[in-house]
Amino acid sequence: MSESLPAPDGILATVTDPGDLKRLSTEQLTLLAAEIRDFLVAKVSRTGGHLGPNLGVVETTLALHRVFDSPRDRILFDTGHQAYVHKIVTGRQDGFDLLRQRGGLTGYPSRAESEHDFIENSHASTALSYADGMSKAFALRGEDRHVVAVVGDGALTGGMCWEALNNIAAAKNRLVIVVNDNGRSYAPTIGGLADHLSTLRLNPGYEKVLDLVKDALGSTPVVGKPVYEVLHAVKRGIKDAVSPQPMFEDLGIKYLGPVDGHDVQAMESALRRAKGFNAPVIVHAVTRKGYGYRPAEQDEADCLHSPSSFDVETGKSLAAAKLKWTSVFADELVKIADERPDVVGITAAMAEPTGIAALAKKYPERSYDVGIAEQHAVTSAAGLAMGGLHPVVAVYATFLNRAFDQVLLDVAMHELPVTFVLDRAGVTGPDGPSHYGIWDMSVFGVVPGLRIAAPRDEATLREELREALAVDDGPTLVRFPTGAVPAALPALRRVGQVDVLREDERKDVLVVAIGSFAGLGLDVAERLAEQGFGVTVADPRWVRPVPIELTGLAAQHRLVVTLEDGMRAGGVGDAVASALRDASVEVPLRDFGVPAGFHPHGTRAELLAELGLTAQDVARDVTEWVAKLDAQPADAEIRR
Numbered sequence: 001m002s003e004s005l006p007a008p009d010g011i012l013a014t015v016t017d018p019g020d021l022k023r024l025s026t027e028q029l030t031l032l033a034a035e036i037r038d039f040l041v042a043k044v045s046r047t048g049g050h051l052g053p054n055l056g057v058v059e060t061t062l063a064l065h066r067v068f069d070s071p072r073d074r075i076l077f078d079t080g081h082q083a084y085v086h087k088i089v090t091g092r093q094d095g096f097d098l099l100r101q102r103g104g105l106t107g108y109p110s111r112a113e114s115e116h117d118f119i120e121n122s123h124a125s126t127a128l129s130y131a132d133g134m135s136k137a138f139a140l141r142g143e144d145r146h147v148v149a150v151v152g153d154g155a156l157t158g159g160m161c162w163e164a165l166n167n168i169a170a171a172k173n174r175l176v177i178v179v180n181d182n183g184r185s186y187a188p189t190i191g192g193l194a195d196h197l198s199t200l201r202l203n204p205g206y207e208k209v210l211d212l213v214k215d216a217l218g219s220t221p222v223v224g225k226p227v228y229e230v231l232h233a234v235k236r237g238i239k240d241a242v243s244p245q246p247m248f249e250d251l252g253i254k255y256l257g258p259v260d261g262h263d264v265q266a267m268e269s270a271l272r273r274a275k276g277f278n279a280p281v282i283v284h285a286v287t288r289k290g291y292g293y294r295p296a297e298q299d300e301a302d303c304l305h306s307p308s309s310f311d312v313e314t315g316k317s318l319a320a321a322k323l324k325w326t327s328v329f330a331d332e333l334v335k336i337a338d339e340r341p342d343v344v345g346i347t348a349a350m351a352e353p354t355g356i357a358a359l360a361k362k363y364p365e366r367s368y369d370v371g372i373a374e375q376h377a378v379t380s381a382a383g384l385a386m387g388g389l390h391p392v393v394a395v396y397a398t399f400l401n402r403a404f405d406q407v408l409l410d411v412a413m414h415e416l417p418v419t420f421v422l423d424r425a426g427v428t429g430p431d432g433p434s435h436y437g438i439w440d441m442s443v444f445g446v447v448p449g450l451r452i453a454a455p456r457d458e459a460t461l462r463e464e465l466r467e468a469l470a471v472d473d474g475p476t477l478v479r480f481p482t483g484a485v486p487a488a489l490p491a492l493r494r495v496g497q498v499d500v501l502r503e504d505e506r507k508d509v510l511v512v513a514i515g516s517f518a519g520l521g522l523d524v525a526e527r528l529a530e531q532g533f534g535v536t537v538a539d540p541r542w543v544r545p546v547p548i549e550l551t552g553l554a555a556q557h558r559l560v561v562t563l564e565d566g567m568r569a570g571g572v573g574d575a576v577a578s579a580l581r582d583a584s585v586e587v588p589l590r591d592f593g594v595p596a597g598f599h600p601h602g603t604r605a606e607l608l609a610e611l612g613l614t615a616q617d618v619a620r621d622v623t624e625w626v627a628k629l630d631a632q633p634a635d636a637e638i639r640r
């Protein structure tokens, strides 16, 4: 291909492997970066996905793949939501039409997709720990290969990063850390680290001044000792003069930067220098989230961090506006906060996505963004509660997993009034296995004293949130799924705290429908009724501990079926079965839930169908189960 002119159908079409990047000229790289941006906007505008983060790492990713030899050298992405460019240059351009869709590319690195991919977990702040381990392994095995970790400034607010940095500094292994500093998580990154990075960022002259001095001194091919010492002394002087002492060097990790992360040559130069160090080194890349696409650059909320499909011209979402669970939560939380000055909110760098932003807008002094630091969020909430407040910790369900110990021993053991609000609970879908919110009712169901509510619609979310905030002798947890709230599902009557949604004078089957599966329970009931069964549908509302009234209702029926949008193992179905045994209520029970596993990405509906969690599947299974029970001798041991 001509060095000077792009190929007729562009340069991007000629890039199928990182090696193709190494032959490109500076001009061609500039053209390629523009093509990649056009590609990202065009594709993600149709599929949805992490547009802002990936627009911000185009040049950095190109430089990484020109300097290092992936996959022999390992390039790791923290959180992984900014790995689209990496996928584009490692032979996966064709997969973007089905990005985050069933059978298509995942939105994160995937070992099944490519030998260039390693970390599949989309939870932030893990890459440096992987990198620490890998660099130790390569050192121990005597393997001459590099480990590079790309970490966002937001991810750096996560505690694991600092645990890793401490060990990386101690190990002194060869390791390149690229801090992708765009100054944001969703919103501007908070905290002392963010301030330190912005201080460094505001001294971009450091590298440029250094280059000027080097030019002035003339870079002899072999720098003799005197020249080197002069140059080094000058460099120290420059660093001290133009750039505050980066704390990383105090940690024992070399620091290079700040570097313009949108200048491929500057990044390549810094990365080549970093590659030459036989020790850990940080390359501080200064980038802009959404760079090169004005609607993203100008999006004050989150630089189009993870939009659904959108209009390319305007950046405006094409998704139909629906009332979402998050909006209902946010609205009710502010109403409660109006009445309760002791109620405060905590977010882990996700104020907008969790709804805490609404509280922060009206009561900024009662809203805390702790960064991507869920463990700290929970124990800080314990401190807030010990100080006489009632904190609401709002996170996505999957992210609370990493704070289990804090929930168990810092909050529950102290019987503190903390309310956890888990958004995206249950089967989510496009973000793949590490974003599924299926674990909470099983994992946190074992926490002594923790009460768990699963609302089924807008009214019960508002009601159960208020009930949770009224509890002052222990923690509470309210969980709801992603997306739009369903139509109202009113109760016929309430038995204690259990809502009866449907009933029949013939009491053949009791369907216990948990939270977002209430609608499914009603649909199953209709199908069973068509086959002549008398079906009651009950929503316990508070699912842990199991309401005593549920055992009473069960005792009136021949069979019990439980439905939950959560892991079956150790879930509410198991808890109900245990409660029936404890109450000596010998009624056969069949529990339906999500099988334990790392389930693939796709739409929520697709995955529920694949898991057999549709009205048709459940009704059929129940019918077959009843037939088996009826075929058993009357004295057969009751089976589930």
Ligand SMILES: Cc1ncc(C[n+]2csc(CCOP(=O)(O)OP(=O)(O)O)c2C)c(N)n1
Pocket: 053, 056, 079, 081, 082, 122, 123, 124, 151, 152, 153, 154, 155, 156, 180, 182, 184, 185, 186, 289, 348, 349, 350, 372, 374, 399
């Ligand atoms: C443990 C955890 N908490 C929250 C999130 C949600 N999340 C995904 S990306 C992101 C912001 C990441 O910011 P940064 O690391 O700076 O990357 P950028 O998007 O700026 O490139 C957050 C909070 C997550 N993935 N993992």
Ligand SMILES: CC(=O)[C@@H](O)[C@H](O)COP(=O)(O)O
Pocket: 079, 081, 122, 305, 306, 353, 424, 431, 482
């Ligand atoms: C990478 C990450 O964790 C978030 O950006 C997440 O993908 C957002 O999910 P929602 O799109 O459901 O808000």
Ligand SMILES: [Mg+2]
Pocket: 152, 153, 154, 155, 180, 181, 182, 183, 184, 185
């Ligand atoms: Mg960032």
